[in-house]
Amino acid sequence: MRHSSSILCRALCISMLYCMSFCATATDASEVNFPALDSSYLKTGDFVGPDHVKRITPGLNKDQVRLELGNPHFSEGIFNVREWDYIFNFYTGKGNEYLTCQFKVKFDANNRATSTHWKNPECEGYVNPPQVKDTPIVPVAEKPLKRRMESVQTDCLHLANPISAIWIRQDAANLTIWQTISSRTRSRCPLSL
Numbered sequence: 001m002r003h004s005s006s007i008l009c010r011a012l013c014i015s016m017l018y019c020m021s022f023c024a025t026a027t028d029a030s031e032v033n034f035p036a037l038d039s040s041y042l043k044t045g046d047f048v049g050p051d052h053v054k055r056i057t058p059g060l061n062k063d064q065v066r067l068e069l070g071n072p073h074f075s076e077g078i079f080n081v082r083e084w085d086y087i088f089n090f091y092t093g094k095g096n097e098y099l100t101c102q103f104k105v106k107f108d109a110n111n112r113a114t115s116t117h118w119k120n121p122e123c124e125g126y127v128n129p130p131q132v133k134d135t136p137i138v139p140v141a142e143k144p145l146k147r148r149m150e151s152v153q154t155d156c157l158h159l160a161n162p163i164s165a166i167w168i169r170q171d172a173a174n175l176t177i178w179q180t181i182s183s184r185t186r187s188r189c190p191l192s193l
Contacts (some may be wrong), residue, residue: 032117034102035085040073045087045100050127053088056105060113065105082107090126099123 052068060068065084072084086103101123106115118124 032104032119034104034119035074037087037100037102039075040085040087041075042073042087045089046070046073047089047091047098050090053103053127056113056116058113058115062107062111062113065113069103069105088123090123099126101126 048069055068056065062084069084069086073087074085076084084105084107086105088101088103089098090101091098099120099122102119103123104117104119105113106117108114
């Protein structure tokens with residue numbers, strides 16, 4: 001009798017442990033746990049375009065996810081792996097500064113993506129920026145433009161005497177006169193101010 005009660009006690013303990021482990025697994029399924037960054041084979045993360053991450057949607061198979069994001073960055077195991085973890089870097093727009101983000105893709109029993117998760121909610125903003133509310137365009141009253149005098153330049157050669165020639169540059173803003181030596185004795189253009 002003592003032997004049968006010992007077996008019964010062991011069976012009861014094993015069943016209780018089994019139930020407790022099942023309950024712990026059930027609560028962990030709703031939680032998203034990320035591995036430590038040190039356990040990745042990529043020590044600095046991977047720079048990937050936000051469009052590639054945005055394309056990961058429920059229903060994609062593992063090959064399609066691998067095509068967009070590459071192989072998972074952590075040792076996930078070989079058979080029946082249901083989660084792939086990645087480390088991505090996104091430039092912040094402040095020089096060469098970047099933010100390192102952890103990303104997880106969960107799969108179902110048919111190896112189809114069921115959900116995606118970010119460790120830091122700020123990271124999702126780099127992939128899916130917040131929508132900017134459309135603001136109405138307010139017309140601006142046009143101010144009348146001040147009329148500017150067009151700057152039309154003319155160069156004239158006017159000879160005051162047979163030995164010296166005076167070049168006159170005339171435009172709307174100013175009049176420039178300089179003198180050159182020339183042997184010609186006639187004017188090349190009319191002088192009008």
